[in-house]
Amino acid sequence: MLFEKISVVNERFEIEHDRYVGIRDGRIIYIGAWRPSGDWGETYNGHGRLLMPGLYNIHGHAAMTLLRGRGENLSLQRWLNEKIFPFEDKLNDRAVDAGTRLAIAEMLRFGTVSFSDMYFFCQTSAKAILESGIKCSLSRGLTVFDGSDYEDTLAYRDNLDLLKNYNGAGDGRLKIDLCIHGEYTSSPKVVEAVARHAKETGSRVHIHMSETKTEHEACKARHGMTPAAYFEARGLFDQPTTAAHCVWLEDGDFEILKRKGVSVAACPVSNMKLASGFAPVPRMMEMGINVGLGTDSAASNNNLNMMQDLALFALLYKGSTGDPTVITPAQALRAATQNGAIAQGRTDSGVIREGARADLVVLNIDQPWMTPTIDLLTNVIYSAQGSDVCLTMVDGKVLYRDGEYTTIDIEKVKYETQKETDAILAQL
């Protein structure tokens, strides 16, 4: 495909106009002011359109679309214990398959090209992911409440299977990460075992960390150190790790994340909805910590629209710090794209440059709410709507365009999701 006379977010996250961008074999082969020679297949008219890097949603639980809108306005503990956990106890492969496909459809529609997922029934979601064409760093949720060794858990056996059969599948689109759900849901020996397993297999790690004050303080009471210090001490951060939330970081924690190269998945919507607090994102960014963006699940968001969360990411921390100068539009867009790709170890993506993977989004910038254009990048962050995404491409393949999915039967997926949700609710 050849994008013709299109505006482009370049690798410095500035906008260039009237560019030709040529895609071949899944990669960006040409970017320039002149039409390249050769046969590029379809020519895409870039008038009134912006080509930007695809969005990386680096923390979520895709199949929890099944739980969208269940148990609103409850305290976190009541929400989990009365609404979420009993439903999850009844999950099955059919439901996870439907819910995951729905999540992927929603993500593609709003410009997400890759996501990091932590959940169960991962062999089922792996198939859905591969069929959809999206990228994913998938981790099997690990909680060990009964004192078992990691190697005795079902999660361990799942991890062996996933690493063997799915890691790197789909030309590298699917990657398998290891997981510790959180400090409070596993023992130190399990954390150490996962750290060893990650090191042996060269895996990345995905965890929840310091999401709520209660969790953060309980860790200190239990171990005499913060969750960040605890995970570092157990060796978990020796492999590249993404820590979701990080709302309650203390002074020394910033140094640990920086030193160990831990990426943070900021989840501003979920943190507001569950009243967890406002993460110290500007300070993390100032320290040079790699901060990406996550929606968290549709149960606590309640959608998977990264364009909406990107706007909020750029707004919220101004409010929480009282400083309107923090987080520029370019910083916000970089967080939602390149920083996410870095967190997933996909350094050939997340940015538009020759040679990079063609993981791209086309935005309609010819809209009333994008007028006037005084500063286009500012409009993209604060004014654009998720619905302005008119094309989402992964590895050069168009997966969503102008209301149509190329790999997903959306009516079937909606129907199946509602049916499976109703079936589970009927058991409760």
Next chain:
Amino acid sequence: MLFEKISVVNERFEIEHDRYVGIRDGRIIYIGAWRPSGDWGETYNGHGRLLMPGLYNIHGHAAMTLLRGRGENLSLQRWLNEKIFPFEDKLNDRAVDAGTRLAIAEMLRFGTVSFSDMYFFCQTSAKAILESGIKCSLSRGLTVFDGSDYEDTLAYRDNLDLLKNYNGAGDGRLKIDLCIHGEYTSSPKVVEAVARHAKETGSRVHIHMSETKTEHEACKARHGMTPAAYFEARGLFDQPTTAAHCVWLEDGDFEILKRKGVSVAACPVSNMKLASGFAPVPRMMEMGINVGLGTDSAASNNNLNMMQDLALFALLYKGSTGDPTVITPAQALRAATQNGAIAQGRTDSGVIREGARADLVVLNIDQPWMTPTIDLLTNVIYSAQGSDVCLTMVDGKVLYRDGEYTTIDIEKVKYETQKETDAILAQL
């Protein structure tokens, strides 16, 4: 028009399904489970659609769409002094006309049926408002820095003209309010004069109040009382008043607003963007203060999408109070509709019941991000997109439907807005 088998938000802000809703002479004439007899004109297929009250955007400055994206990531004072005020000094009727029409188009597209505006060149915006078919409570911004009497100001003469020629125009769609821009931009004698003028003319009043800590504290230093106490003491609250922002209210202020029936326009996005703080909205609502919702201008939002701000309204104050149980979906929707109508004194609107004005929005609820339906109202607040609005009707007249405006030439308006913006920027 007859809506057929549509889901409806009823006047208790609960959802009923498969209803017939008949519109005639600008009002809702029939709501029921059976098809009414008679000729209703077009029948609207309600399958996969929700009929909800139109949204009320009760604080903004419409023509500031011209300033969308100008001067990002600056401190409030630098933003105002270096970017906003110099631009506004060059405003003219042509620019305000274009910017106002663009704002109205954007509001209609995302479900706003009525807005409260405070700005200059009001005769120009009044004409644009009347031609568009939207409702508006329009107030001429009043600032008096030079010690003049109110009656010596251009604003006073504008107000006389506006009240005489525009108040109640368009079958009541346009109403003229009086204005005090803020405590810090007028003297006590001017506040008292506007209070008298409002009382003589039966006008409502629109003000900014306690938006920033600096402003709030300076009032206390100057007058020995909070802005709320100051305005009450000067008699301004003897007429129905809408106070925008109210971020820094103190204990006694809540009592004043409650006692005087002052409505609050919460502006969560603008308050975040300008780092003004988080308003104590849950406490206001608990006290029974009438809280509505405003976008503020496109310069500090940066769009006029009330669906987006409604979601944020329901989310943000959970985060700022640390209590996930505050502001239910029904409370949020009521704030953005009925409470706004009350603030504007339009008690025959803002709610779907027989006899009420047909100020309505149709939402497409058959979307991936609205699936599954466990709690539809929750999906409407947290999951719906502004782009899911497929019809906006004011006084029974369709003003927006499926991508088309019936009263606005949107391509011309976009062109004119860009042209006028560029012309002003060229003078700076």
